[in-house]
Amino acid sequence: MSAARTGRRGEDGFALVPALIGVLLFAYIAYAVLAADLGVQAGLDAQVRTARLEAAADAALATAIHGLAAEDVARRWSLDGRPHRLEVAGVEAVAVVEDERGKIPLNRMDEESFRRLFEAAGARGARLDHLVNGATDWRTGGGRIAGGSLAYAQKGVRARGGPFRTVGELMEIDGMSADLLARISPAVTLFFGETGGFVAGNAHPLALAVMTAQGADSPDAIARNRALAGQRTAVEVASAQSYVGRPLTIRVLVRDGRGGVFRRATVIEFTGRRADPVWVRAAE
Incomplete structure (x- = not known):
């Protein structure tokens, strides 16, 4: 298991997020300038576009971690699997958070x-x-x-x-x-965690059918399908619970204006420790 430090959490949030975005974008600009100086811009265009998409994906991942770690409950990202749409230097990004305890181990x-x-x-x-x-x-x-x-x-x-x-x-x-x-x-996971049980409120509909033996057509499964489709309830309450020790998957999809697409999935776990607040358990 590898650990990834995300920065200091406090009233100002994670200071690392804007810094990371800036570093990634400057790296992209430097790459583009170097290619132009060498006179091979056309040949490296695909690589430059990929670098830009990867930089945007990294920035979206950092933003998602920041949102999940927010101390203000009203601003904290929930684990309901709904998309968060972001824009990073002109690149469209969508981040989705999945609760691994809402899946089948x-x-x-x-x-x-x-x-x-x-x-x-x-x-x-x-x-x-x-x-x-x-x-x-x-x-x-x-x-x-x-x-x-x-x-x-x-x-x-x-x-x-x-x-x-x-x-x-x-x-x-x-x-x-x-x-x-x-x-x-x-609906299935290899990262359920050693402690804690199945969480029906954040569950994938298929997981509900298996873990609760209610079936795929149960009221809970139907309601969860509607929630994932964006049919929000009239009143929603932000999550006041801690995510410490809870495996979460952050899926990021980024697109540029030229048909470029990049996907990244990262399984993280908050440790509750200031020195190393987040572990990256898996990445693809």
């Missing part, structure tokens, strides 16, 4: 929870049975699927026989498809 799932997950995501019949058996076998190294080891070997895949290391490993189990994985991925 993948490596704690049993046979019944796997069945509820795959069924809620649309799997039926024999395919559903294959998915459940395949996911269980992947973790336990068991032999629920006849010839399963041979089938994996023919694909050049070695079953884990232990905990999932990435959500993407689900793609290797029998019966999985890209579409089904795309529906499942936002």
Whole structure:
């Protein structure tokens, strides 16, 4: 686990945020000037655009951390998964915060929870049975699927026989498809945390169906879908709870005016310590 210092928190907020934005933008300008001096601006244009998008993504990430750490409850970002639209030096950025405790802890799932997950995501019949058996076998190294080891070997895949290391490993189990994985991925996590339980208020609708056994068409799941779609309630109360020790994913999407797109996902955890207030648990 690597730690990332975000700056001093106080009445003036995180002093590092504007400084980081300034450094990143100056780096981008210096890169562009160097390319022009070398007479290869056209050839490096794509790299310059990428550098600009990455700088904007870093700035948006820092802004999100600042918002989540705000001591003023009224200004603190919530964990409801709604988009925060930002503009960084002319680049459009959207930041979304996901509560990892509103997801399904993948490596704690049993046979019944796997069945509820795959069924809620649309799997039926024999395919559903294959998915459940395949996911269980992947973790336990068991032999629920006849010839399963041979089938994996023919694909050049070695079953884990232990905990999932990435959500993407689900793609290797029998019966999985890209579409089904795309529906499942936002609802599962490898970063649930060692303490604390499932938080239904911030949960992905599929996670609600699995963790509460209410089903994907339950009132809570429907209400959560509406909230994620931006249908806000008339009265909203800002979160007064501390986020210390709670794994959070910040997803950033940035676009420039020329069709350039850059995505970044970072799992962070607030430590409650002034010396190193934030850990970066994973980044992609």
